[in-house]
Amino acid sequence: MTAPPTTRRVGLPALLPYLRAHRGTLLVVALLSLTSAGAALVQPLLTREVLDAIGAARPVTRLVGLLVGLLVVGAALDGIRDYLLQRTAEGLVLGTRRRLAGHLLRLPIAEYDQRRTGDLLSRVGADTTLLRAVVTSGLFETVTGFVMVLGAGTAMILLDPVLFGVTLAGVAAGLSVAMVFARRVRGLSEQAQARVGEMTSAVERAISAARTIRASRAEERETxxxxxxxxxxxxxxxxxxxxxxxxxxxxxTAVQGAFLVVLGVGGARVATGAITIGDLVAFVMFLFFLVLPLGQALNAYTQLQTGLGALQRIEEMLDLPVEGATDSPAGPPGVPPARPARPTRPPGVAAVEFDRVSFGYPNAGPVLHEVSFTIPYGTRTALVGPSGAGKSTLLALVERFYEPTGGRLRVGGVDLRDLPRDRLRGQLGYVEQEAPVLAGTLRENLLLTAPTATEEQLLAVLAEVDLTRLVQRTPLGLDAQVGEGGVLLSGGERQRLAIARTLLANPPILLLDEPTSNLDARSEAALRRAIDTVAADRTLLIVAHRLATVVDADQIVVLDGGRVVAVGPHAELTQSSPLYRELAAHQLLVG
Known part of the structure; x- marks a missing residue:
């Protein structure tokens, strides 16, 4: 069972772990911001001194030079701060994408069964991008704006408390209304990101099935x-x-209204002699230092709410437990397991043992009912039965993609729940029913299971599964492209390439899920020869669609409705099992 998505509402404290790695740079940015704000706040006071000096016919060269110097220094500090912020924001997005992608790739398989790929892609792409605005337009504009507002407000009070009171009333009225709307941004932003995820899922669905859609003339409907x-x-x-x-x-409107009020009331106070013209000009400059940061802070607040909405979706994924979270460690995280040595074979211990194993997919009802059989070391066992009998599910349980809901499943005499997944899968080679081939080259596909394999080893394993011609038919050799999903290969070549990729890991136990399905007779014969070659000194568990590929298996397990109905070799089952005899008769294997 998988955990439901988190229902907790994330807030600013949830951002702290993301920012912790950048705290040194952020400290420098904070110091630059404070210094720049200080330089800006001094400028109105210097401007007042210049005006008063001009009115009194005093020299102003030094004051003007100092004012220009402050302008240049402030601009330079702002430029350095903005670059550091942008770099930090990009680093934050990069780190979040790496963390989220690594987490998604380690989720239990059941999570992928319940979620759409496009939505997961949207969380890694679009949602993480929105976090950039949290740093560049959110946190520091809010903090810097607060410093500017505090400094400007203090200076305005000292210049003229009456004029400040009039200004504050007008600005507060306008901004309080804006804040009411800003608070709603987060909820709407979350909804917008969810819709983007659904759209990405629809596009991914259409592109991944492009050939089927074209063949069905369904382009218009999918569009x-x-x-x-x-x-x-x-x-x-x-x-x-x-x-x-x-x-x-x-x-x-709040800014413009405040400006007009200050000009009107301030002009009247200059006329009465309550303040000087220099005081009024300085006050107006401080007004802009007050209202502009307030407007920027309000915009930053809306950006912050958008970012927190994206962070909510990211945290929903990160809160999901990864596969094997309770396993004991089997090695350094993120390092592929080395090629496993062939395990010792204690006398009387089976390679794989199903002991009254039951299983059901979430919300889908039971699939397996107390399945029991054993697979001795070095033998070949085939699973046969009608579609939906539970054959592929048994292989998924051996790989620990899912946990049995009842009974025991042992490998080498050890309960799978006592084996770390890395160690277990180091002993298994698994070729899925669809034999997925990754976009890229032959070399990249083969190195997936054995990243340190040499070119000689790659060529040898291709020869082992009769794929040498695949390398020879193009000058690129191992660097030939296979296309998206292996589309540039035939079905048989994809199957054998998947087997070759698995064999490079040198697994003592090989799991093959319907390896000959949908193959022509020639490809099937080549694949059968490859299986016969790799079966030496290995334990094979094969899900069989075509019985001709498994008639020589050491034992055949017949499944029906999630239950074992017969076990034995081909000759025996044709006599003792009506279901097997029917399956064999349909494929002309019995008279």
Whole structure:
């Protein structure tokens, strides 16, 4: 069973672990921001001194030079700060993507059964990108804005408390209204990101099945489906845009209104002699240092809410437990297991033993019912039966993609629950039913299981499965491209390449899931020869679609409805098992 997504609402404290790796740079940015803010706050006071000096016919050269110097220094500090912030933001996105991708690749297989690939891709791509704004436009603009507002407000109070009171009333009224709208941004942003994930899923679905869609003449229908998902993402994004569009004009109106009030009231106070013209100009400059950071801080707050909405979706994934979280360690994390040595074979111990194993997929009902049989070392066992009998599920249980809901499953006499997954899978070679081939080259596919294998070893394993011609038919050799999903290879070549890739890990136990399904007679014969070659000194468990490939197996396990109904060699089962005899008769293996 998999854990449900987190329901906790993440806040600013959830950002701290992401920022901790960049705390040194962020400290420098904070110091630069404070220094730049200090330099900016001094400028209105110097401007007042320049105006007063001009009015009193005093020299102003030194004051003007100092003012220009502060402008240049402030601009330089802002440039350095912005670069460091951008670099930190990119580093934050990079680290988050690496962490999230690593976590997603370690989720239990059951999680992939319940989630759409496009949504997972959206969380790694689009959601992590939104975290950039948290640093560049969120946290530090909010902090810097607070410093500027505090400094400007203090200076304005000292210059003219009455004028400051009038200004504060107008600004507070406008910004309080804007804050009401800004608080709603996060919820709408989460909805927009969810719609983007659904759209990505629709696109991924259509592209991954492009050939089927073309053959079915369903391009228009799929395009319509993707368009509907894109329309929903558009509508959700538009709701966020409308809300953000309201915030800007409200903030601008507050700024302009405050400016007009200050000019009117300030002009009257200059006329009465309460303040000088220099005081009024300095006050107006401080007003901009007050309201502009407030507007930026409000915008930063909306960006922060958007980023927290994306962080919510990221944390939902990171809160899911990874596969083997409770396993004892089998080696350094992230390091592929070395080629396993062939295990010792204690007398009387089976390679694989199913002991009354039961299993059911979540929300799908039971699939296996107290399945029991043993597979001795060095033998070949075939699983046969109608579709849906549970054959592939048995292989998935041996690989510990799922845990049995009842009974015991042992490998080498050890309960699988007592074996770390890395150690278990180091003893297993698994070739899936669809024999997936990764986009890239032959070499990259082979090195997936044995990253340190030499070119001689790669060529040798290809010869072992009769794929030498695959290397010879192009000058690129092992560096020839196989296409997305191995589309440039035939079905038989994909199957044998998957087997070759598995053999490079040198597994003592080999699991093959319907290796000859959908192959022509020539490809099937080549694959059978390859299986016969690799079977030497290995234990094989084969899910068989075509009985001709397993008639010489040491034992055949017949499954029906998730239960074992017969076990024995081919000749015996044709006499003792009506179901097996029927399957064999349909494939012309019995008279």
């Amino acid at each position: 319509t489906g993707v368009g509907m998902a894109a329309g929903q993402a558009y509508d959700a994004g538009l709701r966020v845009a409308r809300l953000q569009a309201l915030i800007g004009p409200i903030s601008t």
